[in-house]
Structure formats: C-alpha cells, structure tokens
Amino acid sequence: MIRTHDAGSLRASDAGTTVTLAGWVARRRDHGGVIFVDLRDGSGIAQVVFREEDAHALRNEFCVKVTGEVTRRPAGNENPDLATGEIEVTASALEVLSEAAPLPIPIDDNVDAGDDIRLKYRYLDLRRSGPANALKLRSRANQIAREVLHGHGFHEIETPTLTRSTPEGARDFLVPVRLQPGTWYALPQSPQLFKQLLMVAGLERYYQIARCYRDEDFRADRQPEFTQLDIEMSFVTQDDVIALGEELVAKLWGELAGHQVQLPIPRITWTDAMNRYGSDKPDLRYGVELNELTDYLRGTEFRVFAGAIDAGGYVGAVVMPGGAAQSRKELDGWQDWAKARGARGLAYVVLDESTGEPRGPVAKNLSADHLTGLADQVGAKPGDAIFFAASAHRREAQELLGAARIEIAKRTGLIDADAWAFCWVVDAPMFERTDDGGWTAVHHPFTSPNSEWLDRFEEAPDRALAYAYDIVVNGNEIGGGSVRIHRGDVQSRVFDLLGIAPDEAQDKFGFLLEAFKYGPPPHAGIALGWDRTCMLLSGNDSIREVIAFPKTRGGFDPLTSAPTPITAQQRLEAGVDAKPKAPAPAAGSAGVAAPVEKSN
RNA sequence: GGUCCUGUGGAGCAGUUGGAGUGCUCGCCGCCCUGUCAAGGCGGAGGUCGCGGGUUCAAGUCCCGUCAGGACCGCCA
Numbered sequence: 001m002i003r004t005h006d007a008g009s010l011r012a013s014d015a016g017t018t019v020t021l022a023g024w025v026a027r028r029r030d031h032g033g034v035i036f037v038d039l040r041d042g043s044g045i046a047q048v049v050f051r052e053e054d055a056h057a058l059r060n061e062f063c064v065k066v067t068g069e070v071t072r073r074p075a076g077n078e079n080p081d082l083a084t085g086e087i088e089v090t091a092s093a094l095e096v097l098s099e100a101a102p103l104p105i106p107i108d109d110n111v112d113a114g115d116d117i118r119l120k121y122r123y124l125d126l127r128r129s130g131p132a133n134a135l136k137l138r139s140r141a142n143q144i145a146r147e148v149l150h151g152h153g154f155h156e157i158e159t160p161t162l163t164r165s166t167p168e169g170a171r172d173f174l175v176p177v178r179l180q181p182g183t184w185y186a187l188p189q190s191p192q193l194f195k196q197l198l199m200v201a202g203l204e205r206y207y208q209i210a211r212c213y214r215d216e217d218f219r220a221d222r223q224p225e226f227t228q229l230d231i232e233m234s235f236v237t238q239d240d241v242i243a244l245g246e247e248l249v250a251k252l253w254g255e256l257a258g259h260q261v262q263l264p265i266p267r268i269t270w271t272d273a274m275n276r277y278g279s280d281k282p283d284l285r286y287g288v289e290l291n292e293l294t295d296y297l298r299g300t301e302f303r304v305f306a307g308a309i310d311a312g313g314y315v316g317a318v319v320m321p322g323g324a325a326q327s328r329k330e331l332d333g334w335q336d337w338a339k340a341r342g343a344r345g346l347a348y349v350v351l352d353e354s355t356g357e358p359r360g361p362v363a364k365n366l367s368a369d370h371l372t373g374l375a376d377q378v379g380a381k382p383g384d385a386i387f388f389a390a391s392a393h394r395r396e397a398q399e400l401l402g403a404a405r406i407e408i409a410k411r412t413g414l415i416d417a418d419a420w421a422f423c424w425v426v427d428a429p430m431f432e433r434t435d436d437g438g439w440t441a442v443h444h445p446f447t448s449p450n451s452e453w454l455d456r457f458e459e460a461p462d463r464a465l466a467y468a469y470d471i472v473v474n475g476n477e478i479g480g481g482s483v484r485i486h487r488g489d490v491q492s493r494v495f496d497l498l499g500i501a502p503d504e505a506q507d508k509f510g511f512l513l514e515a516f517k518y519g520p521p522p523h524a525g526i527a528l529g530w531d532r533t534c535m536l537l538s539g540n541d542s543i544r545e546v547i548a549f550p551k552t553r554g555g556f557d558p559l560t561s562a563p564t565p566i567t568a569q570q571r572l573e574a575g576v577d578a579k580p581k582a583p584a585p586a587a588g589s590a591g592v593a594a595p596v597e598k599s600n
Numbered sequence: 601g602g603u604c605c606u607g608u609g610g611a612g613c614a615g616u617u618g619g620a621g622u623g624c625u626c627g628c629c630g631c632c633c634u635g636u637c638a639a640g641g642c643g644g645a646g647g648u649c650g651c652g653g654g655u656u657c658a659a660g661u662c663c664c665g666u667c668a669g670g671a672c673c674g675c676c677a
Contacts, residue, residue: 033634047637060627079637088635102628106611110638111626113611116669170676189676216676217601340603340673432677440677542670552669 002065002097008044012086014070019089021046022065022097024127025058026107039066039089040127047079047088054094061100061107061127067093115544120558122549134545137256138534142209144251145229152244154205154231159194161187161211171215173224181575187213187225190527193512195232196446196484199523200515204234209530218553220542221476221532229533231481232525238467238483241524242267242424245471245479248528249422256537259420265471269427274395278318278402280428283475284421286414288405290398291378292316293388302365304347304390311392317378318401320408323385324350331360334387337407343400347388351375356382406475421474428468431461431497438499443468445494446512447482454490458497467524478533481526488516 003022010019023041035050037058048066058064068091079085104120105113107127112118118125126132146156165172165186172186188194190212198206210230218224229248233241242264250261266284273282276289293315297305305315331348338346347362349371358371366374380386387404391397409415430449431439439461441447447466449457457464467483485491491513495505505513531543544550551557571577 027638029636029639031634031636031639032632034636035634036636036639038637049635051634074635077635077637082637085637102610104610106627108611108626108638111612114607114669117611214676217674219676220671222676336603342673442677444677553671554668556668558669 003041006043007039007041007046008083010046010070010084010087010089012072015072015087017070018067018092019070020065020067021048021089023063024100025060025062025064027060028055028058030056036088037066039064044083046084047073047082048091049088050091050094052091052094055091058094058096059100059102061103061124063097063100065095065097066091116552116558119544119550119552122559126548131545134534134538134540135548137538138530138546141252141256141530141534141537144255145207145209145248148244148248148251149205149207149231152205154207155203157198157203157206157208159188159191159198159208159210161213163188163194169214173213173215176574176576178573178575181578182580183575189214190228191230192444192446193509195230195525196512196520196523197515199232199234199484200518200520202234202521204521205232207231218551218555220544221535223531223543223547223550224555226543227530229479229528229530230525231527232523234521234523236522236524238426238469238524241481241483241526242469245424245481245526245528249471249473249478252533252537253420257420261420261422265422265424267424267426270425270429270465271427273425274398274402278316278398278400278405279475280425281470281472281475281477282402282423282425283406283409283415284423285416285419285474286409288318288321288408288414290316290318290401290405293377296373296377297366297370300366300370302362305388308390308392308397313390313392314394314397315388315390316397316401317386317388318405318408319378319380320385320387321381321412321414322383323348323387323408323412324353324383326350326385331385334404338400338404341400341403343389346400346404347390349374349386349388351380351382351384351386353383362388419474423472425470425472426468427465428470429462430457430464430466430494433462439497441494441498442466443480443482445498445500446484446491448485448490449494458493461497469526471526471528473536476532476536477529478536479526479528481524483522483524486516486520486522488513491516 003020005019005021007021007023021039021041023039026038026040026045028038029036033051035055037048037050037055038045039048048068066089068089070087071090073086073088103124105117105124107124109128109130113125126135162175162185165174165184170189172189175185175187177183177185191208191210195206208230210228211225212228213225215224216222231244233244246261246263246265249265250263253259253261268282270280273280275292276282278290294309297315298309300306300309308315334348335345349358349360349363351358356375358374363371374386375381378386387401389397389400427450429442430447430453432442434440443466447468448454450465450467453464468480469482470477470480472478485494495502531546534546535541535543538546540546549557549559555563566574
C-alpha cells in the first residue's frame with residue numbers, strides 16, 4: 001500500500017504516530033511560513049501542516065503522498081466540524097503523485113454546477129462528498145438487499161440483456177445482429193419472462209439487481225437504462241411476497257434513512273386509493289381527500305356536472321384549506337394548471353371567510369339546496385376553496401382531483417418533508433377498456449385474477465380484481481408485483497378476453513407457454529425500482545444522483561458523447577439495412593399489454 | 601409531440617422602460633503573509649452575452665427560428 005492510514009480515520013488517539021497518507025489537495029491555506037492543506041481521500045479529510053517551501057507549489061486536486069507525524073492541534077485550534085478536527089499531520093515528506101490542471105468545475109460541497117457540465121466531468125463531480133455518498137449509499141442498499149434475500153434462501157441469477165423484442169409495452173432498444181443480418185435483439189424492459197422460466201426450472205427463489213431498458217421520454221425519475229431489484233418466488237401467496245417486501249423496506253429505511261418503518265405497512269385497495277386520493281400511488285403524508293358528489297349533485301341543472309352524472313360518470317371535489325384568500329388571478333391560474341393537464345378547467349367555489357357564503361362562477365349555477373349543504377358534504381370551512389372535477393370517465397375526473405390534491409398540499413405547505421408514509425396498493429383491477437372497446441391488462445397478461453374472480457372474471461372484466469400490489473412511499477411507486485397465472489386454462493381465458501388469438505399468443509409468448517406445459521409451480525414476484533428507491537433513501541430528487549454515469553434528458557451522455565453515428569463499414573457489418581429472410585411477425589395488435597413488471 | 605424555465609469569462613449568479621466602459625462572488629496567475637480551516641491582503645489575466653436571422657439610430661435586453669440543459673403534460677400498460 002502506498003498509504004499507511006486513511007486520512008479520515010485519524011483521531012487524537014493516533015497522536016505520536018508517524019503516518020503516510022495519499023489523496024488529493026482539497027484546499028490549501030498558504031500563510032507563507034506555514035501552509036495548511038486539507039488532504040482528502042475516500043475516507044474523509046485530514047489537515048496537513050507544511051513548514052517547508054515545497055508545499056507552496058501545490059494546487060487544488062493535486063494527487064499527493066504525505067508522510068508526517070500525527071499531532072494534537074494546539075489548544076484552541078481544534079475544528080469541531082471535522083471528524084479529524086482534534087489532530088493534524090505535520091508533514092516531513094511530500095511527493096506529488098500527479099498534478100491537476102485548473103478545474104472546469106469547483107470541487108466544493110457548497111457549489112452545484114449545471115447538470116450537463118457536472119455529467120461531462122462526472123469523475124470530478126463525484127469527488128464531492130454529496131454525490132459520492134449517494135453512490136456509496138446505493139452500494140450499501142445493494143448489500144442490504146442481498147443480505148435479506150440470501151437470508152431467505154434466494155439465488156442471485158443473471159438473465160440475458162440481448163433477448164427478443166417484447167411486443168407492445170414501452171419502445172424497445174434494438175441491437176442489430178451481424179451473424180443473422182436483418183434480425184435484431186431487443187434489450188429487456190425487465191427480466192419478467194426469464195424469471196418466470198426460472199420458477200418453472202425449479203429454482204424457487206430468484207432475485208437479480210437487473211438492468212432494464214425502455215426507449216421512452218426521460219424525466220427526473222426516468223432514465224433509458226435503469227435498475228430493478230427483481231424478485232420471484234414459487235409456492236407463495238401475495239401475503240408472502242408482501243411480507244418479504246416489507247422486510248426489505250424496513251431494513252433499507254432503518255439503516256439508510258434512520259427511519260423505523262411501522263410493520264405491517266397499511267394496505268389500501270386500488271379502488272379506495274382512487275376514490276380517496278385520486279391516484280394509484282397516493283401520498284399519505286397529508287389529508288385533503290377527495291369527496292364524491294355524484295349522488296349529492298344528481299338533478300343539478302349545471303350542465304357540466306349534469307352531463308357527467310347522466311353519462312354515468314363522476315363529480316367530485318377537493319378542498320383547499322384557506323383557498324378563499326386567493327386572488328382572482330390565482331384562481332384563474334388553476335384553470336391554466338388544469339388545462340395544461342388536458343382538462344377543460346377546474347370549477348371552484350370559495351367560501352366567504354366570515355360568512356361562509358359560497359361564491360364564484362360555479363356557485364351561480366348551483367341550486368340553493370345544493371349550495372347550502374355543500375360545505376358539510378365536502379368538509380369545507382369558511383375561508384376554504386372547493387375545486388370540482390366532473391367527467392363521464394370516473395378515473396379521469398378523479399385523477400385531475402388527485403393532481404389538484406398534490407398541488408394544494410404543495411402550495412399550502414401541508415407536506416412534511418421528513419415524513420415517510422408507506423402503503424401497499426392492493427386489489428388492482430385486472431383489465432381496463434382500450435380505446436377501441438376491447439380490454440387490456442392493467443398489470444400484464446400473466447397476472448392472476450384473485451380467488452374471488454378466478455372462475456368468473458369474464459362476467460365483469462371491468463370489476464375483476466387481480467393479485468397485484470404496488471408499494472408506495474410519499475406518492476412514489478417504488479415497487480410492484482403480482483401473483484402469476486400458472487394454469488394453462490386460466491391463461492387461455494385471459495388471452496381470450498384480451499382478444500389474443502391462440503396463434504398470436506404462440507407467436508408472442510410461445511416459449512413461455514411451452515414452458516408452462518411442464519408443471520409450472522404457483523409463483524409470484526415483485527420488482528423494486530432501485531434507482532428511485534435509492535434516490536429517496538439518499539434524499540435526492542433525481543435518480544441521476546444515484547447513477548454513476550447518467551444520461552441527460554435527451555438520452556445523451558455528455559462524458560462519452562454517446563450516442564454516436566456509426567461508420568458506413570459498421571453499418572454494413574451490423575446488417576442494419578439487411579432484409580430479414582422471414583417476414584417480421586405482425587407488430588403488436590389488439591392492445592396487448594407488455595409482459596413486463598411495473599416497477600417505476 | 602406540447603407547455604414552461606434557463607443559457608452572460610473556468611464555475612455560480614446580477615444586468616432596470618432597449619441607451620455610452622457587462623458587474624459581483626468563487627476559481628486561475630503573480631507577490632506578501634507562521635495557526636488557518638469556504639484563511640487574509642495587494643495586483644493581474646480571462647467574455648463570439650449559446651447559435652442564426654429580424655426590428656431599431658442603438659439589442660445581453662424586444663421578435664422569429666434553432667441548439668443545449670432542466671421541470672411538467674403526453675408517453676412510460
């Protein structure tokens with residue numbers, strides 16, 4: 001070893017020891033006759049004192065080796081802000097291991113550069129403690145997951161990243177195949193099908209920290225390549241998977257966020273989540289629940305509401321505490337906010353601060369009876385504002401109110417930034433209508449109906465429930481999974497309902513169906529969105545912070561400049577333009593949902 | 601695909617209703633300085649105001665286009 005000690009590990013008890021440190025010049029304070037250098041290595045920082053001229057030439061981020069004696073700092077010169085603040089190293093020898101050019105970005109925990117420049121010089125960005133700690137936290141999270149899972153007899157098994165295209169779902173990333181020009185691999189959107197095959201194989205308990213790829217538009221919490229903690233178990237029920245998920249989450253948050261997760265984590269049905277919070281990933285850190293008014297307002301002459309009610313739809317409201325104090329401009333701003341979300345607007349009534357009298361454009365359109373009981377019906381007080389949404393499509397109106405609920409919480413400061421509110425969203429619907437009147441799987445077509453619906457989901461596909469569950473914290477979905485169908489007859493009936501003909505199913509999932517002929521065990525699983533989980537654990541608001549070398553919103557990597565054009569020679573060899581020998585199977589039709597796990 | 605925000609020395613920011621020398625902090629270079637810890641003092645270098653058009657006597661500032669980064673909607677079932 002080039003060094004004898006880690007700089008950050010030195011304490012007063014090391015005084016008198018001669019040590020050799022190696023690291024970087026984090027900061028230097030040159031007083032002429034005495035020069036202080038903060039020497040930083042992976043463990044932290046120690047102050048080195050030079051009394052020789054040669055240290056004068058040191059510059060920030062020079063990589064150096066220093067030998068010297070650990071001494072207690074003179075009385076009054078201790079630095080309580082530093083773990084090593086009681087001591088310093090009095091240098092007797094200095095060797096410059098490598099010099100550093102002037103830096104393109106400051107390596108300073110107090111200064112944040114722009115995203116593109118940070119990513120271009122990510123190796124410098126990561127010399128800062130914040131960014132480095134995020135990656136270290138993620139490493140520990142991986143370790144905790146492995147400890148928990150191996151404790152339960154799981155096997156870590158890798159699955160291919162060069163595989164076949166998944167019909168529908170997100171867009172695939174495609175890789176041309178030189179050996180068979182005109183054919184393409186797809187990068188997996190998740191290891192979903194492979195992990196089910198591993199259950200057929202009798203491995204019983206599988207997990208993988210798996211890289212997944214989806215070619216869609218990116219966000220603060222979405223990257224083209226991302227990671228799932230992917231898990232599948234045989235001979236278990238939904239409750240078994242949920243119990244495992246809770247153990248993982250409790251250990252992760254317990255150690256990495258210093259938060260004791262109360263177990264069991266409360267469960268809310270998907271329908272309740274939509275009715276009360278207008279979201280399938282409700283943020284339970286605050287109230288502001290939705291109120292359904294469909295029955296209350298039945299018979300109203302206000303056309304916007306009557307139209308929705310007559311169409312068998314939904315009218316509901318959400319209350320903004322103190323919202324009556326908003327200016328006309330602010331209230332108009334809500335209309336723009338709603339329109340930006342594709343809604344026609346957001347009807348509102350404000351309750352007079354002192355009299356509680358309902359006012360506003362909508363109030364004029366409601367009958368005296370409806371106005372009189374309105375405040376009680378929605379739990380509003382004088383000084384509050386009531387926002388309404390109405391639609392023939394229940395979910396659409398609820399989601400608008402759900403978004404308004406979040407916005408209200410933000411604007412009125414109802415969100416406790418230190419709180420962690422976990423819940424499981426269970427009993428998700430099996431199917432939802434497609435635009436052309438058919439049905440599509442909400443989770444994926446291999447998700448099992450629950451026991452209540454197993455034999456009769458065809459009777460009311462819109463009400464049939466699945467053994468599907470999502471784990472949500474603070475309004476973020478951090479994982480989801482389901483019990484899978486393992487019976488051929490049930491799978492056939494699901495395909496029938498989804499309008500997938502047997503030959504089409506064979507074409508798309510033939511290898512899985514074939515495997516399922518040979519005694520597939522009952523199995524179930526879950527996938528945790530690992531980037532998002534680590535983002536939350538590290539207190540960041542972008543998953544880019546927990547990825548070593550992330551890409552920008554445009555899928556560009558400022559460090560390597562990927563992606564790049566290819567040469568004519570590469571293009572020819574890769575067979576990008578070659579025509580396949582056999583015609584491509586018809587691209588996804590009939591609204592088949594992707595057989596991929598929903599985890600982010 | 602849509603809406604919005606940002607783009608000014610190496611970094612982070614300011615720049616008024618369009619008006620004469622684009623300013624500040626940090627960093628960088630040189631000198632001074634023996635107890636600092638985001639050290640301090642003095643001096644200095646460094647800018648196509650993202651790019652291209654347009655309006656104007658005059659554009660960092662207004663308009664159009666475009667590129668880049670970010671936030672959101674669509675998308676991601």
